[in-house]
Amino acid sequence: MVDAASCAAVGVATALPFVSQCHTSMTKSTHPGNAMAMAEIRINARLTGADAKHFRQLQEREGLSASDLLRDALRGYHAVRMRPRADAAKLLAGFVAAGNGPVDLSARCKEYLSDVLEAKHPLRVQER
Structure with missing residues (x-):
């Protein structure tokens, strides 16, 4: 056996x-x-x-x-x-390197996100 x-x-x-x-x-x-x-x-x-x-x-x-x-x-x-498998590179072709932004975006993404959110939704009350 x-x-x-x-x-x-x-x-x-x-x-x-x-x-x-x-x-x-x-x-x-x-x-x-x-x-x-x-x-x-x-x-x-x-x-x-x-x-x-x-x-x-x-x-x-x-x-x-x-x-x-x-x-x-x-x-x-x-x-x-045995179905043909999708090619990952082809699936991501429209997303990878398709946008505009700072050269160091991947390294400083949290900082950039914090800045954008702070501008949109301030954490402090502002006087008018």
């Missing part, structure tokens, strides 16, 4: 967090109607406690075999995790 870290190497434990221990084996097989050889992973997972209960509930509710349920879960996880 291999642990979750070993399963993570083939994407099992990370894709399906409820799989605590698993057996994996990889083989090459040719599927009917597909001339190209495809990798096949055989997984034997042990689920315990609430995870086993949840797995059985989903199987019964959806009417799926264990393999089909795992495939659906992996496909859903893959669709969410």
Whole structure:
């Protein structure tokens, strides 16, 4: 039996967090109607406690075999995790170095903020 870290190497434990221990084996097989050889992973997972209960509930509710349920879960996880990530530099392009101000603004921001707030909302009562 291999642990979750070993399963993570083939994407099992990370894709399906409820799989605590698993057996994996990889083989090459040719599927009917597909001339190209495809990798096949055989997984034997042990689920315990609430995870086993949840797995059985989903199987019964959806009417799926264990393999089909795992495939659906992996496909859903893959669709969410493999979305293109936004480029942080592009997201910040309109904000970084886009304004005008003193050269030392980042170093003296509290002082500048205090001056602006003091001018807008004086802390002392002024005589007229």
